[in-house]
Amino acid sequence: MPKWEEFSSHGELEDVLEASLALTALDSARTAYEQMEADLKESDSNVLNLTKQLDNANTAQKVTAEALEAANGEKRGLLEEAKFRDEEIQSLRRDLESSENGKREVEAGRKEVEAKLANAEAEFVANFHNTEAYTNFSDYFARVDQQEVLTALRKAYPNFDLGPLEARFPPPDVEGEEES
Numbered sequence: 001m002p003k004w005e006e007f008s009s010h011g012e013l014e015d016v017l018e019a020s021l022a023l024t025a026l027d028s029a030r031t032a033y034e035q036m037e038a039d040l041k042e043s044d045s046n047v048l049n050l051t052k053q054l055d056n057a058n059t060a061q062k063v064t065a066e067a068l069e070a071a072n073g074e075k076r077g078l079l080e081e082a083k084f085r086d087e088e089i090q091s092l093r094r095d096l097e098s099s100e101n102g103k104r105e106v107e108a109g110r111k112e113v114e115a116k117l118a119n120a121e122a123e124f125v126a127n128f129h130n131t132e133a134y135t136n137f138s139d140y141f142a143r144v145d146q147q148e149v150l151t152a153l154r155k156a157y158p159n160f161d162l163g164p165l166e167a168r169f170p171p172p173d174v175e176g177e178e179e180s
Contacts (some may be wrong), residue, residue, distance in 0.1 A: 147171055 128134050146169040153162055 124131075148160060150166060150169065153160070153165070
């Protein structure tokens with residue numbers, strides 16, 4: 001750099017000073033430009049990183065949206081299945097209630113039949129003497145020789161006391177004597 005004394009005129013000095021200021025301004029502008037270029041490269045790098053992050057976020061969003069759509073589809077399927085199962089449960093409950101009503105009706109019918117059967121048995125026993133079976137039964141026993149039966153019993157059961165039966169069914173000649 002030239003020294004101040006070397007300049008012959010004030011005009012030259014001003015020219016040099018202006019040139020020096022211009023060089024300084026140019027250096028400053030060059031430095032600012034280089035800084036701007038570095039900042040631009042850094043900004044480009046940041047934009048590239050942000051673009052990659054945005055792409056990754058978009059990919060993640062797509063995956064999330066697909067997963068959400070699949071989950072919603074599965075949820076719809078599960079809701080439909082739950083609705084079907086609920087209808088099935090309601091149907092089974094109605095069937096169970098109907099079955100329980102049927103059981104109660106069957107039990108009531110069984111009790112009614114048992115009561116009618118008991119009543120019919122009591123009626124039959126009470127009126128047995130008025131039935132044809134009784135007439136046939138008494139005709140059969142009228143033809144049975146009681147003494148033959150007692151004799152067969154004595155032979156079959158020699159150690160058995162037949163005294164009460166013999167007293168109840170005496171021989172025919174004894175019956176005739178009792179009647180006279």
